[in-house]
Each structure stands twice: as C-alpha cells, then as structure tokens.
Amino acid sequence: xxxxxxxxGRPDFDAIAEWVQxxxxxxxxGCGDGSLLQLLIESRGARGWGVEIxxxxxxxxxxxxxxVIQSDLDAGLSGFEDGAFEHVxxxxxxQTVRNTQQIITEMLRVGREAVVSFPNFAYWKNRMAVLNGxxxxxxxxxxxxxxxxxxxxxxxxxxxxxxxxxxxxxxERMVFDEKGNRVLxxxxxxxxxxxxxxxxx
Amino acid sequence: MPAHSVGLVAAQSARFDAPLVxxxxxxxxxxxxxxxxxxxxxxxxSNAILICHALSGHHHVAGYTDPEHIKETLGWWDNMIGxxxxxxxxxxxxxxxxxxxxxxxxxxxxxxxxxTGHPWGADFPLVTVEDWVRAQARLADRLGIxxxxxVMGGSLGGMxxxxxxIDQPERVRHAAVIAAAPRxxxxxxxxxxxxxxxILTDPDFHGGNFYQxxxxxxxxxxxxxxxxxxTYLSDDQMAEKFGRKLKNDAIDYGYGVEFEIESYxxxxxxxxxxxxxxxxxxxxxxxxxxxxxxxxxxxxxAAALARARAKFLVISFTTxxxxxxxxxxxxxxxxxxxxQDVAYASIASQHGHxxxxxxxxxxxxxxRAYMERIAA
Numbered sequence: 001x002x003x004x005x006x007x008x009g010r011p012d013f014d015a016i017a018e019w020v021q022x023x024x025x026x027x028x029x030g031c032g033d034g035s036l037l038q039l040l041i042e043s044r045g046a047r048g049w050g051v052e053i054x055x056x057x058x059x060x061x062x063x064x065x066x067x068v069i070q071s072d073l074d075a076g077l078s079g080f081e082d083g084a085f086e087h088v089x090x091x092x093x094x095q096t097v098r099n100t101q102q103i104i105t106e107m108l109r110v111g112r113e114a115v116v117s118f119p120n121f122a123y124w125k126n127r128m129a130v131l132n133g134x135x136x137x138x139x140x141x142x143x144x145x146x147x148x149x150x151x152x153x154x155x156x157x158x159x160x161x162x163x164x165x166x167x168x169x170x171x172e173r174m175v176f177d178e179k180g181n182r183v184l185x186x187x188x189x190x191x192x193x194x195x196x197x198x199x200x201x
Numbered sequence: 202m203p204a205h206s207v208g209l210v211a212a213q214s215a216r217f218d219a220p221l222v223x224x225x226x227x228x229x230x231x232x233x234x235x236x237x238x239x240x241x242x243x244x245x246x247s248n249a250i251l252i253c254h255a256l257s258g259h260h261h262v263a264g265y266t267d268p269e270h271i272k273e274t275l276g277w278w279d280n281m282i283g284x285x286x287x288x289x290x291x292x293x294x295x296x297x298x299x300x301x302x303x304x305x306x307x308x309x310x311x312x313x314x315x316x317t318g319h320p321w322g323a324d325f326p327l328v329t330v331e332d333w334v335r336a337q338a339r340l341a342d343r344l345g346i347x348x349x350x351x352v353m354g355g356s357l358g359g360m361x362x363x364x365x366x367i368d369q370p371e372r373v374r375h376a377a378v379i380a381a382a383p384r385x386x387x388x389x390x391x392x393x394x395x396x397x398x399x400i401l402t403d404p405d406f407h408g409g410n411f412y413q414x415x416x417x418x419x420x421x422x423x424x425x426x427x428x429x430x431x432t433y434l435s436d437d438q439m440a441e442k443f444g445r446k447l448k449n450d451a452i453d454y455g456y457g458v459e460f461e462i463e464s465y466x467x468x469x470x471x472x473x474x475x476x477x478x479x480x481x482x483x484x485x486x487x488x489x490x491x492x493x494x495x496x497x498x499x500x501x502x503a504a505a506l507a508r509a510r511a512k513f514l515v516i517s518f519t520t521x522x523x524x525x526x527x528x529x530x531x532x533x534x535x536x537x538x539x540x541q542d543v544a545y546a547s548i549a550s551q552h553g554h555x556x557x558x559x560x561x562x563x564x565x566x567x568x569r570a571y572m573e574r575i576a577a
Contacts, residue, residue, distance in 0.1 A: 025540060047540060049537055049543075055546075055549070055563050058546055058567070059546075059563070059566050059567060059570055061544070062514075062544050062546070062567055062570045062571055062574075063570045063573075063574070065574050066544070067537075067542050067543055067544055068544050068545070069533055069537070069543070069544075069545045070545055070546050070547045071530075071545075071547070079530055079533070079534040079537075080534065080537065080538075081534075081538045084537065084538060
C-alpha cells in the first residue's frame with residue numbers, strides 16, 4: 001500500500017507522521033484497523049501499539065499485523081506506565097469520549113506528548129447549519145444528531161481555553177478545511193479539522 | 202471423515218535417556234513423551250507449532266483415533282486445528298504432547314518406576330511449568346525443530362507458552378497465550394487446594410500408592426473435578442443451561458440428585474474419575490500453583506518477560522473468572538512496558554474459562570488472522 005492510499009482524506013495523518021521520528025513509540029487510541037500505525041511504521045520507522053474496543057477493528061488490526069490491545073478508552077489508560085510512549089494519538093475521537101480532561105491527562109501521563117485531532121464545531125459551514133436551524137453535517141461531522149457517536153461538541157477556541165486551564169502546552173496546531181487544505185488564518189472560522197500536539201508544562 | 206479434519210491419527214512416543222534435573226532438584230532418570238503431529242514439517246523446519254495442554258489435556262489435540270467412533274475420539278482442540286481451520290495444518294506442522302507427569306502415555310505417577318517395578322505413585326516428583334518446557338525442548342531437538350513458529354496453549358497451556366518465550370527466547374517466534382494468567386491468585390490456589398484435599402483424604406488414595414491396592418481414589422477425584430468444573434463455567438452460562446431446573450420436576454426433601462446442575466456435575470465428576478489419574482491431577486494443580494515467572498525478578502513481570510524475543514498473541518474471555526481478562530492484561534501491560542510486540546483480544550463469550558475450547562466466530566477469526574500472518 002502506498003502512503004497516499006493510506007492517507008487519502010486524512011490530512012491529520014500526514015500532520016502526525018511529520019511529528020514522529022524513527023524508533024519512537026506511538027500509542028494510537030481508537031486505532032481501528034491500524035491504518036495510522038501502519039503509516040507511521042512503514043513511512044517513519046516508528047514502533048506502534050493501538051487501543052481499540054470494536055471487535056471488527058481489533059480483527060482488522062491483527063490482520064494488518066498491528067500491536068492492537070482490545071480495551072475501552074473510557075476505562076482509562078491505567079494499564080500503561082508513565083512515559084511509556086513518545087507520542088499518544090487520539091485521532092478524531094476526543095469528541096466521543098465522555099471524560100475529556102481525564103483522557104487528556106492520561107495521555108500526557110503515558111506519553112511525552114499527546115496528539116489529538118477533532119472536528120471544529122465552529123467551522124463556518126457548521127455555524128451556517130445551526131443558523132439555518134439544523135445540526136451540522138460535513139466531511140468531518142458526518143453523523144446525524146440521532147446516531148452520532150460524538151458526545152462532546154467544542155471548537156478550536158474552546159479547546160485552546162481548556163489547554164490553558166489545564167496548564168497544557170500547545171506545541172503545535174494544524175488546522176484543515178473540509179478538503180484537507182491547510183488553514184492558516186481565522187482558523188476557528190475557516191477550519192473543519194484541528195490537529196494539536198500537546199505536552200506537559 | 203468430518204470436514205477440515207486431520208483425520209485418523211496415532212500417537213508416537215519419544216524416549217529420553219538423559220536424566221532430567223527438575224526445578225525441585227529431584228531427578229527423572231529417563232522418561233517418555235507421547236505426542237501426535239499433524240501437517241508436514243517444511244524443509245526449512247520453520248512451520249512447527251507446539252500445542253501445550255491444560256490441566257486435564259493431553260497429546261491428542263486434533264483428529265480422531267477410532268474411525269468407528271469419530272465423535273467420541275476427537276482431539277480436545279479439534280475445532281481449532283486442521284486443514285482450513287484457524288490453525289491450518291496445510292500450512293503448519295502441529296505437535297501435541299502429553300506432559301511429563303501426565304497419565305496418557307508420557308512418564309508419570311501411573312507409569313512403572315524401573316527402580317522398583319511398581320508404579321511411581323507418590324515417588325513421582327512434582328514437576329513445574331519450567332520442567333515441562335525443558336522436557337518439551339528435548340522433544341523439539343528430537344524432531345529437528347530449532348525454533349517453533351509458535352507455541353500455543355490455553356489456561357495452563359498458555360502458561361507453558363509464556364514460559365517457553367522466557368526460558369527459550371531463541372526458539373519461540375510467536376507465543377499464543379490464551380485464557381491464562383501470569384500467576385495464580387490466592388483464590389485460584391485455594392480452589393486447587395480444596396480439590397487436592399478431596400483426593401488426599403480419600404481412604405482409597407493410600408498416600409498416592411493406590412495402584413498396588415488395585416483401587417483408586419475415585420470419590421476424591423470426582424469431587425476435585427466437580428469443584429474444578431464449577432470454576433470453568435460462568436454464572437450466566439450455568440443460569441442459562443440449568444437455572445433451577447429440577448431433574449424430576451419436584452423437590453424430594455432429600456440429598457439425592459434434585460437440581461439439574463447437581464446431575465450434570467456428578468456426571469462430569471464420575472466420567473472424569475473413570476479415566477484420569479489422581480496423582481496426575483494433584484501434580485498438575487501444583488504446577489499451576491507454583492507457576493510464577495516473575496518470582497525470579499522480585500515480582501516484576503516485565504523484567505521476567507524482557508528476555509523473550511517472541512511476538513505475543515494474548516486472548517482472554519469476558520466471563521472467565523478463573524483467569525479473568527484482568528489477569529491477561531497484566532501480561533499485555535508488561536509486554537507493552539518492555540516495548541514488545543503483542544496483540545490482545547478480549548472475547549465476549551458466555552462460556553467462562555472453558556471458552557478457550559469452544560467454537561466462537563470472533564475468537565477463531567482472531568487466531569486465524571494471527572496465524573495467517575505467521576504463515577505468510
């Protein structure tokens with residue numbers, strides 16, 4: 001599989017790949033079939049482990065030769081040692097986790113840095129949808145309100161505020177529009193997907 | 202012949218004349234191991250998989266031994282192993298072995314002690330999981346297998362796979378550790394001891410030398426098995442299968458068989474006591490109790506596992522309370538801590554500890570997927 005085939009439609013994957021160095025240990029939370037880890041292993045020479053709760057995801061990851069650990073994110077990362085990983089990734093999943101602060105704290109406990117990506121609720125098209133009286137539907141928010149796995153709805157500005165409150169350092173932030181192009185200004189308005197690289201202070 | 206069966210199989214035997222010094226310091230002067238093989242060892246001898254058995258298991262893992270009684274003589278893991286099965290014998294050369302101390306043909310307490318001309322009985326030394334690994338390694342030598350593609354087992358068999366990976370790191374490429382634990386809890390040991398007491402206090406036990414009295418401690422062994430069997434099942438499964446169903450639709454106000462579960466357990470106990478050796482049962486439970494690879498590293502399992510070079514597949518079952526998923530997670534966590542390769546599946550299954558022997562689509566798909574990658 002080529003790198004392009006894996007990353008198609010996942011600009012956050014490319015951003016994460018840039019941050020990972022050879023031999024670094026990556027833990028991918030909600031790793032699915034292990035596509036991101038496979039990319040990081042093949043293109044970056046990283047070492048990877050993934051956590052996945054869905055049986056089909058676990059099976060697919062094992063087929064892909066991924067070190068997948070079947071576990072529930074809401075149960076926390078208590079099985080993992082402090083500082084066991086260089087990077088702990090939570091890709092497009094933070095909005096589905098009920099205990100937001102706990103998972104971020106845990107990620108920064110077991111990892112030197114945490115990488116999170118999430119859909120920006122304040123993206124202008126989402127704002128338009130709500131102004132027109134409906135919950136938004138988009139490339140990055142693909143679910144109907146009644147079947148969405150998302151339980152937390154927040155914006156880039158909200159997340160910045162949470163990081164400040166939790167005394168977390170935002171080392172880097174990349175924001176993308178729906179097409180996956182980088183957004184460099186008015187990010188909370190023009191950005192559909194945000195990727196953060198976080199560290200402990 | 203049933204579909205995907207390895208077919209009619211026959212046991213082989215290997216005799217080892219070099220003394221084996223056990224962990225306890227005792228010496229087994231010579232011993233025999235019975236084993237079966239399925240599939241074909243490739244020219245590079247790189248496709249061999251060792252199956253380690255649990256407490257009451259043996260070398261007859263797959264296929265059948267009597268074409269007139271196929272169903273009755275199927276191997277204990279026949280649903281897992283065969284052509285086209287999760288562990289595909291068209292790709293792998295699979296070896297099943299009866300452990301030292303067993304009662305299915307390998308040297309054990311019921312074998313003749315050449316020094317006395319009588320069965321070993323109480324004189325047969327206690328063996329540990331480490332001892333089994335060393336005994337099995339000699340069989341690997343004999344078969345010309347330098348390294349196993351995988352060592353695989355459930356329960357006590359999974360513990361052997363774990364021990365193999367630690368003790369013989371260069372000889373194990375993959376270890377499949379299923380429904381196991383890194384060591385027994387006090388509760389596990391407690392259950393084992395009640396089982397042992399049932400046997401040891403049976404008047405027919407004769408201090409382990411019951412063979413000379415032409416009897417056997419069937420009552421004790423039966424009780425031990427009944428107790429053990431409860432720990433292999435789940436509460437949910439028992440509720441579903443038996444509930445409070447009565448054998449004769451009415452309460453008798455007596456101590457005979459009234460509830461279905463009583464009938465079932467007594468039947469299982471009687472059946473087991475008719476074919477299993479009480480001394481072997483005692484010895485196997487002790488091997489379980491003693492198993493603790495982290496003992497040598499001050500309780501640090503990660504330090505114990507650091508020697509391993511194998512990649513690991515760890516599988517647990519949600520309703521297994523004998524060796525719960527949390528016990529398997531200890532193994533997984535230690536491996537991850539070391540930066541070792543491990544895949545872990547927690548299978549939603551009704552069948553408690555016995556799930557590892559059952560047909561389950563997800564469980565078998567996981568094993569199949571893992572094994573296909575090994576074979577590729």
